[in-house]
Each structure stands twice: as C-alpha cells, then as structure tokens.
Amino acid sequence: MTQQATENIINNNSTSITSLEQIQKPIAAELSDFKKHFRENLKTDVFLLNRIINYLLRMKGKELRPTLVLLSAKLCGDITGRTYTAATMIELLHTATLIHDDVVDEADRRRGLLSINKVWKNKASVLLGDFLLAKGLLVAVDSEETELLKALSTAVKRMSEGELRQLKASKLQNMTEEKYYRIITEKTGSLLVACCECGAISTSVDEPTRQRMRDIGHHIGLAFQIRDDLLDYSHRETGKSSGNDIIERKITLPFIAALDKSGMLEARKMRWLYRKKKKGDEDVSRIREFVNKNGGLTYAHQKMEEHAGKALILLSEFPESETRDLFSELIRFVIYRKK
Numbered sequence: 001m002t003q004q005a006t007e008n009i010i011n012n013n014s015t016s017i018t019s020l021e022q023i024q025k026p027i028a029a030e031l032s033d034f035k036k037h038f039r040e041n042l043k044t045d046v047f048l049l050n051r052i053i054n055y056l057l058r059m060k061g062k063e064l065r066p067t068l069v070l071l072s073a074k075l076c077g078d079i080t081g082r083t084y085t086a087a088t089m090i091e092l093l094h095t096a097t098l099i100h101d102d103v104v105d106e107a108d109r110r111r112g113l114l115s116i117n118k119v120w121k122n123k124a125s126v127l128l129g130d131f132l133l134a135k136g137l138l139v140a141v142d143s144e145e146t147e148l149l150k151a152l153s154t155a156v157k158r159m160s161e162g163e164l165r166q167l168k169a170s171k172l173q174n175m176t177e178e179k180y181y182r183i184i185t186e187k188t189g190s191l192l193v194a195c196c197e198c199g200a201i202s203t204s205v206d207e208p209t210r211q212r213m214r215d216i217g218h219h220i221g222l223a224f225q226i227r228d229d230l231l232d233y234s235h236r237e238t239g240k241s242s243g244n245d246i247i248e249r250k251i252t253l254p255f256i257a258a259l260d261k262s263g264m265l266e267a268r269k270m271r272w273l274y275r276k277k278k279k280g281d282e283d284v285s286r287i288r289e290f291v292n293k294n295g296g297l298t299y300a301h302q303k304m305e306e307h308a309g310k311a312l313i314l315l316s317e318f319p320e321s322e323t324r325d326l327f328s329e330l331i332r333f334v335i336y337r338k339k
Contacts (some may be wrong), residue, residue, distance in 0.1 A: 017336045018329040020062050026326060027070050030079055034066050037084040038091055041139055044131075052120055052128050056095070059111040065090050065195050065335075068220075071330065072199025072213055074323040077202065085143050086198035089152050092136035094191060097159065099129040105248075147201050155194040162186025166250065173275055175251035177260075179224070188228075189221025196220070212314055219311035224334050226304040229253055231339065233288055233297060246284050249274060253303065255287070258296030265291070308335045 024031055042053050068097030069087040073079045102115045103122050109115055133156075140149035160286040166183045169175045186216070200210045229252035232245040246254055251274065259267045270290050273283060291297060308331050315331070318324050 001023075017332055020064065020067070020085065020330075020333055020337075023326050023329050024063070024067055024335060026322060027067070027074070030070050031063065031066065034070065034084050034087045034091075038066075038088050038215045041088055041092070041135055048124070049128070049131065052116060052124060055119070056099075056116065056128070061111060062092075065094055065191070067219075067330065068192065068195040069199040069202075071323060072196045073203045073326050075208075075318055075321075075327060076200045076204035076209055082143075082145065082148070082202035083199060085139060085145055086148050086202045089136045089145075089148060090191070090195055090198060091141050092132045092139065093152060094130040096132035096136070099125050099132070103129075106206075108175055127290060148198050151194050151197050155190045158186040158190035162188075162190070170249050170251065173249070173251065173271065174258060177253065177256050180251070180253055180256055184222060184225040185218070188225040189218050192221035192224060193217035201296065211274075212317060216311045219307040219314070220331060220334060223304050223307040223311065223331070226253055226307070227299055227335050227337065230297060230300055230304065233291055246274070246287050247279055249277070254291045254296035255299040256296075257299035258291040258294035261294045261296075261299075264292070304335050308332070 007173075034085060039057070042057075044050055044053070065080050066087040069090060070079060070083060073083040073086075082315075098110065099116055102110055103117045103125050106117075107115045108118050115125075116128060120128075136152065137149070139153070162183050162185070165179070169179055169183065191290060193214050194217070196213040197210060199215040204210065229245065233254050234250065246255075255274065259270065262270070271286065273279075273287060279287075312328060315324060315327055
C-alpha cells in the first residue's frame with residue numbers, strides 16, 4: 001500500500017464508511033467464541049455479584065477492543081486459545097475501567113441504560129470493578145500467560161498515570177499540546193497498544209512484528225481519542241454526552257489549538273470561561289464558536305487523520321489479505337464514527 005493509497009483510504013467519503021458490524025461479520029464465529037470465553041470467566045456464586053454481572057452483560061458495547069485483538073492475531077498468524085485469553089483479559093480490564101470511570105464522573109447512564117453506580121451505588125460499583133480486574137489477573141495466571149500479563153499490567157499502570165496527569169492538568173489549567181499527547185498516549189493509547197500487542201503475542205514470536213503491532217495500536221489510540229474529543233464539540237446527536245469535556249473543564253486538542261491561533265486578550269477571556277465551574281448552555285456555545293472560528297476543529301481533524309495514516313502505512317507492511325483490508329476499514333471506522 002503506497003502513501004497515496006493510504007491517503008485515498010483516509011480521504012474517502014466518510015458517509016460510505018463500513019460499519020463496525022460489517023467489519024466484524026467475517027470474524028463472527030471467532031467473536032462468538034470470545035463471548036463464551038468472556039461469560040465463562042464472569043461466573044460467580046455470590047448472589048448480588050451475579051445480579052450486577054447479568055445487568056452488566058445487557059450493556060452491550062461495540063466490542064471494538066476484542067475485534068482489534070482478533071484481527072491483530074489473524075494478521076500475524078492463526079487465532080489460538082491464547083488469542084481468546086488475551087481478548088478476555090482486555091475486555092475485563094476495559095469494563096472495570098468504565099465502571100470505575102462512571103463512579104469518578106458520577107455518571108447516570110452507560111450504553112443507553114442506567115449506570116451500575118446509579119442502580120447499586122458507588123460501593124458496589126467499585127467492588128465490581130475490583131472483581132473484574134482480579135478476574136483478568138486470574139485468567140492470565142491460570143493460563144500461565146506471563147507475556148500477556150506483563151503487557152496488560154503495563155497498560156493498567158500507564159492508564160492510571162494518564163488519568164492522574166489529566167486530573168492535575170485540569171485543576172491547574174496548564175495543558176499544552178505536548179502534555180495532551182502524553183496523557184492520551186497513556187490514558188487511551190496504552191490499552192489499544194495492548195490490544196494489538198496481545199493479539200500478536202498470541203500468535204507470533206517475531207519481535208519486529210510485535211513491535212509493528214504496538215506502533216499501529218499507538219497511532220490508532222491517538223486517532224481514537226482525538227475523534228472522541230472532536231465529538232465533544234459536535235452540535236449533532238452523537239450518542240456521546242456532547243459538551244461533557246467542556247463542562248468538566250478537561251482541556252483537549254481542539255481548544256488547545258484554538259488558543260494557540262487566537263490573540264492574547266481573546267485567549268485570556270476564553271481560558272477564564274473554560275475555568276468556570278458551572279457553565280450554562282450559552283457558555284458552552286461560546287467556547288464551541290471560539291474553537292471553530294480559530295481553526296481548532298480543523299487542526300485536531302488533521303492530526304487525527306495524520307495518526308490514522310501512520311497506522312495504515314505500518315499496516316501496509318503486512319502481506320495483502322482480507323484481514324488487512326478489514327483492519328484498514330477498522331481504522332477508518334475509528335476516525336469517522338459518530339459516537
């Protein structure tokens with residue numbers, strides 16, 4: 001795949017994007033096997049825990065991360081039992097972090113349903129998250145998967161560091177583009193790196209191949225988070241709580257870029273408005289207008305496509321195959337998704 005071909009894939013009309021469901025069709029059987037593996041590892045004889053887990057299973061996500069693990073494994077070889085172990089560990093970890101995030105953010109809803117902390121309160125939610133993290137560790141230990149455990153433990157460490165860095169930067173309101181990239185590399189990118197790396201570990205012993213998959217996961221992770229941040233500035237119905245980052249005073253790339261391109265006086269006024277703890281709809285609209293007027297959305301969109309392009313160039317080093325094509329479409333889905 002040439003640089004020009006890569007650009008053509010990225011710049012292809014986003015309205016014709018392949019849905020995640022279509023991308024997952026060729027690996028439907030493997031995804032079904034993964035779901036069985038995942039549910040099997042959630043079994044418990046604690047009544048309350050079972051009730052919460054059954055509710056949790058109703059919150060069906062897009063299964064983007066297990067899909068990434070499976071495609072990474074197929075790209076490097078054949079899907080094995082180790083691949084399902086890797087996908088299960090990652091999904092347990094990801095689900096635990098979502099539950100803990102809802103507690104921290106005091107969220108009321110998750111995937112169209114009342115959040116677990118809303119139904120069972122914070123204590124039960126935190127304990128469920130801890131249970132899922134422990135199960136993820138046990139899946140690795142029981143399978144004697146030291147390599148997978150190391151990769152996932154590294155991801156958990158870096159995700160925690162990223163969250164704490166963002167918390168500090170939000171309080172001090174001293175975010176820069178360099179700090180932003182470090183935070184999203186840790187907070188979001190590290191888990192997608194683990195998805196690609198663990199998929200490769202499960203099926204290949206070749207270190208250069210594993211490193212290439214880590215690099216692909218890194219760029220997908222950055223593109224994914226920038227897309228998330230762009231959705232927060234959208235006026236359309238996205239399925240995401242639009243404007244949440246603005247309300248919570250989380251400074252992201254669109255706002256950083258707009259500040260850099262605005263005059264000193266205007267930037268000072270907008271920084272003051274962003275710091276405001278209780279923002280009304282008018283405040284949020286003013287910030288959105290400022291970001292749009294000063295090219296913040298355009299700049300962030302360019303950076304998102306730049307990272308997607310880097311992932312596609314690395315992907316082109318693998319032989320042509322249906323799996324490589326599906327992976328390409330998955331990258332396009334990440335940057336053009338609506339929620």
